[in-house]
Amino acid sequence: xxxEELHAGAWQRLDISGEMLTGRAHHVIYFPTAxxxxxxxEWARDRREEIIARIKSEFREPDYExxxxxxxxxxxxxxxxxxxxxxxxxxxxxxxxxxxLLALLAVVxxxxxxxxxxxxxxxxxxxxxxxxxxxxVREAAPALFWTCMGIHLxxxxxxxxxxxxxxxxxxxxxxxxxxx
Numbered sequence: 001x002x003x004e005e006l007h008a009g010a011w012q013r014l015d016i017s018g019e020m021l022t023g024r025a026h027h028v029i030y031f032p033t034a035x036x037x038x039x040x041x042e043w044a045r046d047r048r049e050e051i052i053a054r055i056k057s058e059f060r061e062p063d064y065e066x067x068x069x070x071x072x073x074x075x076x077x078x079x080x081x082x083x084x085x086x087x088x089x090x091x092x093x094x095x096x097x098x099x100x101l102l103a104l105l106a107v108v109x110x111x112x113x114x115x116x117x118x119x120x121x122x123x124x125x126x127x128x129x130x131x132x133x134x135x136x137v138r139e140a141a142p143a144l145f146w147t148c149m150g151i152h153l154x155x156x157x158x159x160x161x162x163x164x165x166x167x168x169x170x171x172x173x174x175x176x177x178x179x180x
Contacts, residue, residue, distance in 0.1 A: 001018040
């Protein structure tokens with residue numbers, strides 16, 4: 001996270017540590033100790049309480065929590081902060097990803113089979129919420145037949161796209177870091 005002020009026609013920035021949470025508060029903001037604050041740029045060094053008060057006035061509870069006097073190293077203005085963190089998926093996460101991929105590929109196969117069968121035979125099964133099931137014949141109801149075919153192809157293609165995307169995400173070994 002960062003705090004900015006306009007000084008002498010230029011925006012000056014302080015990087016403040018924070019992270020996203022689950023639960024009542026959605027974020028926590030970590031304010032450095034007075035000692036660490038003394039390493040801040042000149043324009044901010046003697047204004048710790050004022051700047052913290054301004055941040056707290058914009059990012060209020062209950063959505064935000066604050067941790068004062070945290071032993072974090074203040075990031076100097078203009079410094080580049082690493083934005084990636086190495087991560088390794090657990091066995092349970094890998095199993096969950098594999099299960100989801102298999103389920104999506106089953107949907108792709110089923111929808112493709114239904115569409116191919118419908119195209120070859122000129123009829124397709126229509127299942128509607130509430131238990132209504134009927135066979136739609138291409139010659140008897142061409143608009144409904146092609147609509148059903150389109151739905152099958154869209155659901156199959158979307159499932160395939162999602163499976164490919166999930167597989168690509170699962171192969172990544174890096175993810176974005178916390179708020180900065």
